Structure formats: C-alpha cells, structure tokens
Amino acid sequence: MHAYRTHNCAALSKADVGQSVRLSGWIHRKRDHGGVLFVDLRDHYGITQVVADEDSPALATLESLRVESVVTIDGEVKARSPETVNAGLPTGEIEVFARAVTVQSRADELPLPVAGEQEYPEDIRLKYRFVDLRRDRVHANIMLRNQVIQSLRRRMTEQGFSEFQTPILGASSPEGARDYLVPSRLHPGRFYALPQAPQMFKQLLMVAGFDRYFQIAPCFRDEDLRADRSPEFYQLDFEMSFVTQDDVFDAIEPVLAGVFEEFGRGKSVTPAGEFPRIPYAEAMLKYGSDKPDLRNPIEITDVSAHFEKSGFGIFEKIVGGGGVVRAIPAPGTNEKSRKFFDEMNDWARREGYSGLGYVTRKQGEFGGPIAKNHGPVEMAKLYDELGLGENDGLFFAAGKEKEAARLAGAARARVGEQLGLIEADCFRFCWIVDFPMFEYDEEQKKIDFSHNPFSMPQGEMEALKNSDPLEIKAWQYDIVCNGYELSSGAIRNHRPDIMYKAFEIAGYSREEVDANFSGMIEAFKLGAPPHGGSAPGIDRIVMLLADEPNIREVIAFPMNQRAQDLMMGAPSVVSPRQLRELNIRLVEQAKETAASANDAEKTDTGLAGN
Numbered sequence: 001m002h003a004y005r006t007h008n009c010a011a012l013s014k015a016d017v018g019q020s021v022r023l024s025g026w027i028h029r030k031r032d033h034g035g036v037l038f039v040d041l042r043d044h045y046g047i048t049q050v051v052a053d054e055d056s057p058a059l060a061t062l063e064s065l066r067v068e069s070v071v072t073i074d075g076e077v078k079a080r081s082p083e084t085v086n087a088g089l090p091t092g093e094i095e096v097f098a099r100a101v102t103v104q105s106r107a108d109e110l111p112l113p114v115a116g117e118q119e120y121p122e123d124i125r126l127k128y129r130f131v132d133l134r135r136d137r138v139h140a141n142i143m144l145r146n147q148v149i150q151s152l153r154r155r156m157t158e159q160g161f162s163e164f165q166t167p168i169l170g171a172s173s174p175e176g177a178r179d180y181l182v183p184s185r186l187h188p189g190r191f192y193a194l195p196q197a198p199q200m201f202k203q204l205l206m207v208a209g210f211d212r213y214f215q216i217a218p219c220f221r222d223e224d225l226r227a228d229r230s231p232e233f234y235q236l237d238f239e240m241s242f243v244t245q246d247d248v249f250d251a252i253e254p255v256l257a258g259v260f261e262e263f264g265r266g267k268s269v270t271p272a273g274e275f276p277r278i279p280y281a282e283a284m285l286k287y288g289s290d291k292p293d294l295r296n297p298i299e300i301t302d303v304s305a306h307f308e309k310s311g312f313g314i315f316e317k318i319v320g321g322g323g324v325v326r327a328i329p330a331p332g333t334n335e336k337s338r339k340f341f342d343e344m345n346d347w348a349r350r351e352g353y354s355g356l357g358y359v360t361r362k363q364g365e366f367g368g369p370i371a372k373n374h375g376p377v378e379m380a381k382l383y384d385e386l387g388l389g390e391n392d393g394l395f396f397a398a399g400k401e402k403e404a405a406r407l408a409g410a411a412r413a414r415v416g417e418q419l420g421l422i423e424a425d426c427f428r429f430c431w432i433v434d435f436p437m438f439e440y441d442e443e444q445k446k447i448d449f450s451h452n453p454f455s456m457p458q459g460e461m462e463a464l465k466n467s468d469p470l471e472i473k474a475w476q477y478d479i480v481c482n483g484y485e486l487s488s489g490a491i492r493n494h495r496p497d498i499m500y501k502a503f504e505i506a507g508y509s510r511e512e513v514d515a516n517f518s519g520m521i522e523a524f525k526l527g528a529p530p531h532g533g534s535a536p537g538i539d540r541i542v543m544l545l546a547d548e549p550n551i552r553e554v555i556a557f558p559m560n561q562r563a564q565d566l567m568m569g570a571p572s573v574v575s576p577r578q579l580r581e582l583n584i585r586l587v588e589q590a591k592e593t594a595a596s597a598n599d600a601e602k603t604d605t606g607l608a609g610n
Contacts, residue, residue: 004072010046014093016077021096023048024072024104026134027065029115037062039098040115041073042134049086049095050075058098068107068114068134074100122552127566129557141554144263145542149216151262152236152538155255161214161238166201168194168218173516178222180231188583194220197535199454200520202239203492206531207523214238216538222563228484228540228551231563235487236541239533245475245491248532249275249431256479256486256536260427263545270429275479279434288326288397288409290435293483294428296416300408303327303396306382312373315357318398325398326408327386330415334362334391340418341368344395347414353407357396364390413483427544429481434458437474438505448506452476454520455490456530457502464501479536481544489534496524 004024012021025043032038039050039062050073052059058073065071075096086092111128112120114135125132132138153163172179172193179193195201198217205213217237225231236255240248250273257272270276276294283290286299304324307315315325333340341358348356359379360367366379374382388394395415397408416422437457439450447469455474457463463472475491493499499521503513514521542554552558559565579586 008045009041009043009048010090012048012077012091012094012096014079017079017094019077020074020099021077022072022074023050023096025070026114027062027067027069027071027107030062030067032063038095041071041096044139046090048091049080049089050098051078051095052098056098058101061101061103062098065103066107066109068110068131069103070105070107072102072104073098074102123560123566126552126558126560129567133556138553141542141546141548142556144546145538145554145556148259148263148542148545149538151259152255153216155258156214156236156238159212159251159255161212162210163215164205164210164213165215166195166198166205166217170195170201171519180220180222183582183584185582196221197235198237200517202237202533203454203494203520203531204523206239206241207526207528209241209529211241212238213240213533217535225559225561225563228543230539230551230555230558232559233551234538235535236538237533237535239531241529241531243491243530243532245433245477245532248489248491248534249477252479252534252536253429256429256481256541259541260481260545264427266425268426270427276430277433278430280432280436281434283432284405284409285326288405288407288412289483290432290478291480291483291485292409292430292432293413293416293422294430295423295426295482296412297421297423298329298331298412298416300412301327301386303382303386306378306385307374310374310378312370315370315374315396315398323399324401324404325396326404327382328395328397328408328411328415329386329388330358330393330395330419331389331421332391332419333360333393336360336393338367341393341395344411344414344418348407348411351407351410353397353403354399356407356411357398359394359396361388361390361392361394370396427481429479432478432480433476434473435476435478436470437472437476437502438469440470446507449502450474452488452490453502453506454493454499456493457498460495461498461501464498464505469505475532477534479534484540484544486540487534487536489532491530491532494524494528494530496521499524 001022004022006022009023009025023041025041028040028042028047030037030039036051036053037059039052040047041050052062073096075098077094078097080093080095110131112124112131114131117137133142157163169182169192172181172191173196177196179196182192182194184190184192197219198215202213215237217235218232219235220232222231223229238252240251253275254272257269260269278292280290283292285302288300302324303326304319307319307325310316319325338360341360344358345356357370358368359371366376371379395411397404397411399407436450437455438447441448452474455476458473458475459467476488477490478488479486493502500510500513539551539554543551546554548554557565557567564570
C-alpha cells in the first residue's frame with residue numbers, strides 16, 4: 001500500500017464499498033454526535049467523510065486534533081444509509097470507517113477559518129495566504145486560472161504561434177509607467193528594469209523573422225493600485241508579421257471568445273468575428289468611456305445645440321463658452337420619486353463634479369428646474385429627437401468636453417445599475433479603434449503622443465507631413481469586455497523615417513530618439529516587416545470568468561493595496577553589506593516628505609498594473 005494514499009478524497013464511490021483504503025488530507029470539519037465522530041477529510045481534489053466511533057482505535061486521536069491538522073487515515077469504505085446520502089458531494093454515497101490514523105502535522109489555532117465562505121479582513125487573508133488558498137472559492141479561482149492559461153496556450157499554438165521567452169532584466173524606458181529598478185552589482189551605478197511589457201523584444205522577434213510569437217508574459221509596473229490592477233501581472237503577449245489590423249483581430253477573437261465560452265459557465269459570449277468595432281471618438285460620445293460596458297443599453301447624446309439659446313441660463317452659458325451638454329436617458333423612471341434624481345446629483349458632487357442636472361417626466365408631464373426654464377415645447381422637441389417616452393427621465397452632464405464625457409460615462413454606468421438595466425449572464429466584447437495619434441498637453445502647452453508612440457499613424461508619412469496632428473488617427477486598438485479593458489495593441493511603426501517624423505511632431509529630436517530607443521530604431525534600419533499585436537491581461541480575464549470584483553482574488557500570492565507582500569514581508573530592509581556590494585547608499589527622507597508620503601498612504605484606495 002502507498003505510504004500516504006490509495007485514493008484521493010474525491011475518488012471513492014459506491015463501487016468501492018468493502019475496500020480497505022488509505023486517504024491523506026486536512027481535517028476540514030469535525031462533528032461530534034455523542035460517541036460518533038464525523039470528520040470531513042479534504043485534499044486538493046475533494047472531500048470524503050470519515051467516521052470514527054467507540055470501536056475505532058482512531059477516535060481518541062481524531063478527537064484531540066484541531067481542524068486543518070494533516071492526517072493519514074486507514075479504513076474501510078462503507079455505504080451511507082439512504083437518508084444520509086449527500087447528493088452534492090462526489091463521494092456523498094460512501095464514508096470511510098477509520099481503523100487507524102497517523103498524524104502528519106498538528107495545526108495550531110487558525111488565524112482565519114477555512115470551512116465556509118465567511119468574509120475576513122484582507123490583511124489577515126494576505127498575511128496567511130497559504131491558509132486562505134485552502135478555502136473553496138479561492139482554491140477554485142486559482143485552478144480556473146491554471147485551466148484558462150492551458151487553454152490560451154493550446155489555442156495560440158493551434159493558430160501557428162510559437163512560444164518564446166523574453167528577458168526579465170532589461171533597460172529602463174523613459175516612456176510609459178514607472179519601472180521597477182534592479183541595481184547591478186557588476187556595473188556600479190547602473191540599473192536593470194523589470195519589464196513593463198515585452199514590447200521591444202517581441203517586435204525584435206518579428207525583425208528576426210519568427211513571424212508569429214506569443215508568451216504568458218510577467219510584467220511589472222510601479223503604479224498606484226486599484227481593484228483591477230496589480231504591480232505584478234501576466235498577459236497573453238503576442239505579435240504577428242505581415243499583418244493588417246483585420247488580421248490581428250481575426251487571430252485573437254477566436255482565442256478570447258473560445259476561452260470565455262469554455263469557462264463562462266453557460267453565459268452568452270460575443271461570437272468570434274462579430275466583436276463590434278467602435279471608433280474612439282464615438283465611444284467617448286456615446287458611452288463616455290473608451291472601455292464601454294455594452295451590457296448597458298443606455299447611450300449618451302450630445303444635446304448642446306438644444307441649449308445654445310435656452311431659458312436655462314447655466315447650460316446656455318456653458319455652451320456659449322465652448323462647453324457641451326450631454327444627455328443620459330433614465331428609461332421608465334415615472335415611478336421613481338424626486339429623491340432618486342436628487343441622490344444622483346448628490347452622487348455626482350461626491351465624485352468631484354459640480355452636479356448632475358435632470359428632468360423628470362411622468363405621463364408626459366415634465367418636472368424639475370431645467371424643464372421649467374427650458375420650456376415644455378423645447379423639452380418635447382429634445383425628447384422626440386432622443387426617442388424617449390412619456391415616462392422616461394433624463395440626466396445632463398455639462399461642462400468642458402472631457403469633463404462632461406467623464407461625468408456622463410460614470411452617470412450612464414450608475415443609472416444602468418440603479419435601474420437594473422445591465423444585461424445578466426453574458427460577456428460583451430468590442431474593439432475600440434481609431435485612437436488619436438496625438439493630443440494637446442494643456443500643462444506643457446505642446447503636442448504629445450496620446451497613447452502609444454510606436455503605433456503606425458493612419459496615412460503614414462503623408463498624414464504626418466500634411467495633416468493637422470490632432471486629426472491623425474493611429475492603427476491602435478483596445479479589446480474591451482463588460483467595461484474592462486483587456487488589452488491595448490497596435491499595428492507598429494516599423495519605418496525609421498516615419499518614427500523620426502512622429503517623434504519630431506511630439507517635440508523629440510532625432511538624437512533623443514536614437515538615445516532612448518537605440519535598439520529598436522537600429523533594428524528597423526536593417527529590414528523590418530510590417531507587424532502588430534496585442535496583449536490581453538490574464539488576471540483580468542480570470543477575474544471576469546470567476547465573477548470576482550477584485551483581481552487579488554485570482555492571483556495566488558497577491559500584494560495588498562500598498563504593494564506589500566504581507567506574507568513574505570516584501571519590500572524588506574536589506575543589510576548594509578548588501579547595499580555596499582551594490583554601491584548603493586540610502587538617502588534619508590526629509591521629514592516633510594515623509595509626512596506627505598504617510599498622508600498619501602492614508603488616502604490611497606487603489607491597486608496597479610496592466
């Protein structure tokens with residue numbers, strides 16, 4: 001007989017009745033029924049009920065052990081009586097009568113319970129993550145992650161992609177988020193950077209002629225944290241040569257749709273080949289966001305023209321000053337009281353906006369200050385244009401275009417939730433396309449890249465030479481699902497002449513481009529194919545599939561909101577000897593700086609990453 005087990009704790013069934021077996025695992029629960037002890041024995045695979053009564057030599061030992069102690073049980077498989085069968089358990093028709101028990105490890109008092117789904121403080125859960133991972137939900141999430149990654153690998157390989165690994169220790173880049181820096185012992189005063197993404201390396205693989213690359217890539221970004229971001233994250237990184245934007249879409253849509261169909265537990269999924277393509281400008285207008293949740297049927301409309309001349313002076317003044325008014329429908333709110341609309345206005349103020357205007361309508365009668373001042377005739381014209389009915393309410397976001405769009409987008413999401421309009425049990429994908437190549441930086445008073453400086457501009461060199469930079473679109477795209485951005489991608493700028501010109505428009509000299517991006521620019525001078533790709537985030541994919549609100553629930557060993565590993569004590573203090581070896585001297589923070597940092601930590605509520 002094997003030293004620890006003949007079967008796992010999910011394997012036994014009625015067919016095994018009468019067998020002598022050996023099981024090993026953790027004591028999940030104990031129930032004492034007056035001389036008869038029932039023990040749920042748990043391992044990675046499942047649970048088996050073990051029974052010990054006064055005739056069992058194992059009874060005394062099992063009674064003395066705390067839950068989560070690790071034991072090996074020798075015993076006999078018996079059938080449960082019909083009234084005690086547990087149909088919800090794979091082993092629910094049998095139990096094992098304990099003949100002997102070997103204690104492999106005694107558990108002390110637990111810092112948090114394993115059995116059950118009780119909520120527990122996150123700092124305790126993360127400090128004792130190895131215990132937290134024993135809980136059913138978290139354990140299932142990590143196994144789901146494993147299965148998703150296996151499926152992604154298989155699907156990419158089947159499409160002709162080859163998996164390669166790119167370096168972890170690289171050079172710091174002046175663009176993008178903050179790098180995590182690693183000091184070099186052999187080169188005093190110099191630093192490696194952990195990769196924010198394998199961007200340059202995967203493009204260089206295309207220059208090297210490998211055609212289709214992918215990897216499950218670890219990435220690191222030293223950013224403030226929030227619920228859908230982590231400082232260390234993984235992405236399905238891929239790149240393809242001799243492709244257009246359509247080719248990239250055709251390659252990745254079946255992979256994503258297939259994975260969500262495979263693990264979506266019956267929820268409907270946007271079919272591959274049918275992901276809507278929404279231009280960035282349209283997304284910002286209709287949804288107030290470049291990551292719209294298409295489960296929400298509400299669409300935002302610009303109604304500025306209706307208020308150019310209006311009895312409602314506030315909106316007239318905003319529009320006359322170059323601002324905009326955006327309308328957010330609230331369908332079927334005739335039974336909502338005035339309190340609902342006032343609370344939406346209060347919510348907007350709590351979010352830092354000046355307020356959220358509204359109009360009520362019940363059986364065709366308009367209500368609220370805006371309707372009163374704008375007039376019933378003009379309000380009726382507005383409602384007719386928007387296709388709204390006699391019992392539909394309407395919210396307004398007004399101000400400078402960017403601020404109004406943000407408020408309208410947030411209000412659209414909140415109204416959809418408050419009114420129960422969000423479509424359930426589905427994953428709605430879309431592409432956001434036609435991002436602007438450049439934007440005007442109000443602080444620096446100059447034109448700069450709006451997002452990815454290495455994207456190919458639509459129209460290429462001709463557009464850069466002859467078009468208004470703020471009108472140029474990039475071959476750049478995002479994949480969005482249920483309001484979450486899963487990845488950004490682009491058709492890359494593979495021509496040095498176009499790259500120099502694009503950076504020139506953004507205020508960078510040729511010498512600065514050569515100094516900051518020497519590896520890539522020199523490679524492109526030696527023959528580079530047109531290429532493009534993307535990198536869907538693994539953590540966010542699993543978070544959506546597991547229906548979890550926080551990315552930390554699908555990462556085996558996550559950090560907390562302050563980028564700390566409470567279990568291992570990272571980041572940690574290192575010894576003076578280690579610092580000397582690295583030629584590093586610590587500079588003590590000035591008192592006011594330290595105080596400011598502490599204040600910032602107290603108000604930080606976010607997570608970081610993709």
